[in-house]
Amino acid sequence: xxxxxxxxxxxxxxxxxxxxxxxxxxxxxxxxxxxxxxxxxxxxxxxxxxxxxxxxxxxxxxxxxxxxxxxxxxxxxxxxxxxxxxxxxxxxxxxxxxxxxxxxxxxxxxxxxxxxxxxxxxxxxxxxxxxxxxxxxxxxxxxxxxxxxxxxxxxxxxxxxxxxxxxxxxxxxxxxxxxxxxxxxxxxxxxxxxxxxxxxxxxxxxxxxxxxxxxxxxxxxxxxxxxxxxxxxxxxxxxxxxxxxxxxxxxxxxxxxxxxxxxxxxxxxxxxxxxxxxxxxxxxxxxxxxxxxxxxxxxxxxxxxxxxxxxxxxxxxxxxxxxxxx
Numbered sequence: 348x349x350x351x352x353x354x355x356x357x358x359x360x361x362x363x364x365x366x367x368x369x370x371x372x373x374x375x376x377x378x379x380x381x382x383x384x385x386x387x388x389x390x391x392x393x394x395x396x397x398x399x400x401x402x403x404x405x406x407x408x409x410x411x412x413x414x415x416x417x418x419x420x421x422x423x424x425x426x427x428x429x430x431x432x433x434x435x436x437x438x439x440x441x442x443x444x445x446x447x448x449x450x451x452x453x454x455x456x457x458x459x460x461x462x463x464x465x466x467x468x469x470x471x472x473x474x475x476x477x478x479x480x481x482x483x484x485x486x487x488x489x490x491x492x493x494x495x496x497x498x499x500x501x502x503x504x505x506x507x508x509x510x511x512x513x514x515x516x517x518x519x520x521x522x523x524x525x526x527x528x529x530x531x532x533x534x535x536x537x538x539x540x541x542x543x544x545x546x547x548x549x550x551x552x553x554x555x556x557x558x559x560x561x562x563x564x565x566x567x568x569x570x571x572x573x574x575x576x577x578x579x580x581x582x583x584x585x586x587x588x589x590x591x592x593x594x595x596x597x598x599x600x601x602x603x604x605x606x607x608x609x610x611x612x613x614x615x616x617x618x619x620x621x622x623x624x625x626x627x628x629x630x631x632x633x634x635x636x637x638x639x640x641x642x643x644x645x646x647x648x649x650x651x652x653x654x655x656x657x658x659x660x661x662x663x664x665x666x667x668x669x670x671x672x673x
Contacts, residue, residue: 351504406437433476486604605640
């Protein structure tokens with residue numbers, strides 16, 4: 348069984364010993380209509396008036412995190428580890444095998460965003476999970492080898508490294524200035540208008556000042572809100588759909604591979620930092636969507652928004668290396 352191990356040097360958590368099981372469905376797309384028997388039992392799906400599914404969600408066949416386990420935190424000398432408790436779900440975004448986001452209708456986007464929201468809300472009910480991470484990899488350079496459009500939902504017992512960094516920085520900024528860091532970014536970007544891609548009454552899209560990838564774009568609400576899943580107003584959601592759709596049409600003209608990550612509030616009230624002052628996450632964190640185009644150069648480097656996942660344990664690796672004849 349895989350387990351989470353904490354890197355004592357960086358504080359980051361790594362999934363060690365993760366093994367995949369090969370599918371027997373050679374030549375068949377398990378995500379296409381008529382192949383539903385190739386996937387686990389559906390958790391949630393939205394259907395049309397004729398009863399055909401439009402979007403569906405089910406447990407991953409090879410989950411990185413598993414829900415049927417105890418956390419079982421334990422130590423090994425100076426090292427900390429725990430079971431890979433969590434959830435790993437796959438969302439099949441529509442029935443078409445070849446449709447990409449630049450071809451999505453407004454309804455496609457609305458159904459997808461609502462499925463994202465529903466799964467985050469549901470998984471947050473389990474207090475073992477500290478973070479619910481929603482992401483989509485499109486194209487081989489982004490690490491996706493199944494063409495059919497799909498997203499992943501991970502519920503994890505530890506915060507992903509980049510989210511933890513964002514929370515620490517946003518809290519520090521708020522403690523110093525009594526203002527949301529992201530609200531300040533939005534204010535400055537709006538005034539300078541050098542990195543703004545588009546803007547409407549509720550949202551802004553920008554190429555961030557310290558972009559990690561060429562053509563990286565963030566979509567942020569212009570109102571302060573920490574939780575993506577708490578966006579209920581239909582008019583505001585439609586504005587998000589319109590901006591998202593427009594951005595993806597532009598992105599797909601420039602790249603055929605990208606990662607999309609939703610950064611929403613963690614499933615904790617406060618981030619644990621070294622200071623003793625209490626500040627709820629809702630005060631200083633600001634949800635946003637990050638669109639990260641990938642090319643050959645950037646695909647070689649780790650994305651900070653996900654966990655390292657290693658199939659060979661260090662114990663196995665050490666043994667194999669020692670046994671090699673040189």
